[in-house]
Amino acid sequence: MPPARQHPSIEGRTQAAIEEFLRDRGAGQSPHPGGTLLEHLLRVQRLLAAWGADPDLQTAGLCHATYGTDGFATTLLPLTERATLVALIGESAEELVYLYAGCDRAIVYPRIDGSAAVAFRDRFTGREHQPSLEGLRAFLEITAAIELDVLAHNAELAEQHGPALYGFFKRAGSLLSPAAQDAVDRQLGHLP
Numbered sequence: 001m002p003p004a005r006q007h008p009s010i011e012g013r014t015q016a017a018i019e020e021f022l023r024d025r026g027a028g029q030s031p032h033p034g035g036t037l038l039e040h041l042l043r044v045q046r047l048l049a050a051w052g053a054d055p056d057l058q059t060a061g062l063c064h065a066t067y068g069t070d071g072f073a074t075t076l077l078p079l080t081e082r083a084t085l086v087a088l089i090g091e092s093a094e095e096l097v098y099l100y101a102g103c104d105r106a107i108v109y110p111r112i113d114g115s116a117a118v119a120f121r122d123r124f125t126g127r128e129h130q131p132s133l134e135g136l137r138a139f140l141e142i143t144a145a146i147e148l149d150v151l152a153h154n155a156e157l158a159e160q161h162g163p164a165l166y167g168f169f170k171r172a173g174s175l176l177s178p179a180a181q182d183a184v185d186r187q188l189g190h191l192p
Helices: 014-026 036-050 056-064 078-091 091-103 105-110 133-152 153-173 179-186
Strands: none
Touching: 014 036, 014 056, 014 078, 036 056, 036 133, 056 091, 056 105, 056 133, 091 133, 091 179, 133 153, 133 179
16 A cells, blocks of 8 residues: 555644634534544544545544534534634635535435546535535545544444445545545455
8 A cells, every 4th residue: 555645734723723613512522423523523533634634634524523414413513604614724624524514415425436527415505516526535535534433433333334335435436545445445345
């Protein structure tokens, strides 16, 4: 396996501010596989960093549940306050958070086939759009980190959803980084 890309991590001061924001909105008290939502968010960020993700992608991973997700309804900030998150983490990272949060999984996941052109349905607006190749890659990288963390901390979910997620990530193919592909193979490749 080639070495992971090297990128700086999120600056300490920014990291502290983001963690405080997440704590203030209840992420430290919200149950989630493996402990609390905050613990999950931090693990996702660390996994993305280990895979060589750039700081915006790491930050998006850390904040991915801010608006809730198609699989986790708890919201930390209403969509009407997107500007608050933009001010905290920057426009690029916030756009990735929104892309992940807004994904209508039942519609989008079957469309993922390794090609760069994927129509996304926004579950908040019902509109369809095609993210850039960079946005699609970031979405898949965040998704892989999130799902691998959840499945590592919940054997029942791993047994129930692991094989389908393995197939999903294999269909994504080279849209995932080599480090993410390797992690998917190691964690999910042995499942029936």
